[in-house]
Amino acid sequence: MNKEHLISVSKDVKKNIIEMIYEAKSGHPGGSLSCSDIITYLYYEKMNIDVNNPKYNERDRFVLSKGHAAPALYSVLAEKGFFEKSELKNLRKIGALLQGHPDSKNIPGVDVSTGSLGQGISNAVGMALGLRYQKNPAKIYTILGDGELQEGLVWEASMAAAHYKLDNLVAIIDYNGLQIDGNNEEVMGISPIDKKFESFGWNVVTCDGHDYEKLHEAFNKISEVKGKPSVIIAKTVKGKGVSFMENQAGWHGQAPTLEQKEKALMEIAN
Structure with missing residues (x-):
């Protein structure tokens, strides 16, 4: 693992996120920044993918179950070369390639259209089961928001995944502790997450979601x-890398002003 390279890429990814949402005047910066290091690690270090053949049958699949964090995924896909980086500035514009949530029909590198919380992991479970029947060695990786765990569908899918012993499925919880209405535990308590998944029959590992060495250890x-x-x-920080966005539920779905954008870009660069 080239930690220095990952850190360099992650800065570009975060800067793209801020620029995209500023240009769109709409989007979800907090949760995009909190999961961007994880997505960067997956695409640059872990997943078997082919940029020149996005539908390669034995590729690993990625499902962004927390689809509102699409800017993080779009940024990584653009940095990897799935489409031109110039597309990023058109986020959410009518007729643009990149809309507010991932679209598997039109965006190269997107395996599942997501946005309705809980449905991403459900798709991932079905995909993992299908790959097993096909004797396909590919793995499925899916990222969920912690607030998303309040959706009943998540637990139906989790029960099914354990029942079918889907060891080709890896879920990552972006555990930043906040959602649109505030603190997870105040909105609807989700703790203890580890014991819940263990009781459903999952193998559970906890790590720092912004430390590439810790992520590497966890995946190993x-x-x-x-x-x-x-x-x-x-364990992540909502708004990671931008001081005035960090740990602030208000930045769940809010675009920065020009002044805020410039400050954010400067902080990320440093």
């Missing part, structure tokens, strides 16, 4: 697990 721990799905509970 689950790589040899057989007979059950794995979940990585990644």
